Amino acid sequence: MPTKVFSLKLADVKWLWFFSFVIGLTLDIMLIISAGIHHAPSLTLLILIFWTTQIFQQTHLFSAFILGLLFDAILASPLGAHGLLFVLVTFMMLRIRQSFKAFPVWQQSLMIIIYYAIFQGLSWLLLQPTLSASDWVFFALEPLFAGLVWPLVSASLSRFTQKLLFH
Amino acid sequence: MVADHYSQALTHFRSLLLTTIDPIERTAALPGEWYDWFQQDYQTLNQVKLENQRLKTEVLLLKAQQQQLSKLKLDVERLNRLLGKASQMDDTQVQIASVSFYSQTPYSHFYTLNKGQLDQVALNQTVIDAKGVVGQITSTTPVSSRVRLITDPEIQVPVRVQRNGQRGMLSGMGHDRLTLLFIPDGAAIQKGDLLETSGLGLVYPEGYPIARVTQVNRMEGRPYLDVQAEPVAELNRSQKVLILTQSAQPREAEHAN
Structure with missing residues (x-):
């Protein structure tokens, strides 16, 4: 079925695509490891979701797995755990990406909160994090933080993409 | 996941991933390092003098203790010879390393040290600080290594x-x-x-x-x-740690006897 939704081509934005992940990983390490903000939402995952909903020619599952493996290396979690989680979230996003792109920002944020909550729930089951009473509150609120950060991530990357393509 | 959790089959693959991510980790550490550098720069000369005085005293005390320890080591060796056993005091070598990262996430607790395979750091080496055991080396890259802390549920x-x-x-x-x-x-x-x-x-x-x-x-x-x-180790505050390398000689001697 031919799609009428505008889709980016990876070849047109390959450097932006690559460096957005590098910056995402750097910021994640900075926040989670260096600054000790353990419950900051993963910017790398949000950037991955952004590209999944913008570039329709790719499934992004392989990128998701590699980024997940790098995340496992960063957090010293069992190799493949975050790989699996990233692939699952990307797969779920693949199923709704065309309609997701057409949603207004608030609705996109709502979807991000739901998907991130699934990601959190599965990572709790799979990785069994050690959480104190106060940690639980922040752990539960992490999807909400992800939903709040999403408009910023989405707007910044859209702006950079537009600048790259139309200037 | 299973292979990584229950065996060391993916150690080299993890090492490869850590080596890939190393430049990103170093970039991410820069703001913290700059902050520390600025903070240190503002320390007064007086504070540095006091610290120097304190360290000199500490070195003197440690030297005195070292002399006693050397004497005790000789005594133990002599007693063991009398009992017909090989010396059981391990000849442990140490290597000083700096902590580049301290991470205490809900998933894992670890240090990243600035010494790696190029400095002969190997898996399973014990790491201590001035007060006690800190953890164990669980992964290495050519220029850095990861220490799982004793508070990590995996250890x-x-x-x-x-x-x-x-x-x-x-x-x-x-x-x-x-x-x-x-x-x-x-x-x-x-x-x-x-x-x-x-x-x-x-x-x-x-x-x-x-x-x-x-x-x-x-x-x-x-x-x-x-x-x-x-x-007992100061896990949240240690900046310098010691990586222990156990010499195989005492145990070999034990087996020879």
């Missing part, structure tokens, strides 16, 4: 109570807490007891202080006590 250390030699297994529980497993009900253990490595399992060298007992609870109908402990 278990065979220990004994320094006061009476009661053996147990120390396990991490996260959030700077440890628990001592397999201590039978009725064992002579009390709050304040110092725990040291027992050397069983041949991973951690014997006799290094590791934790202090903070709580002992009897559980109705259970054969073991619930013993809580806290690490």
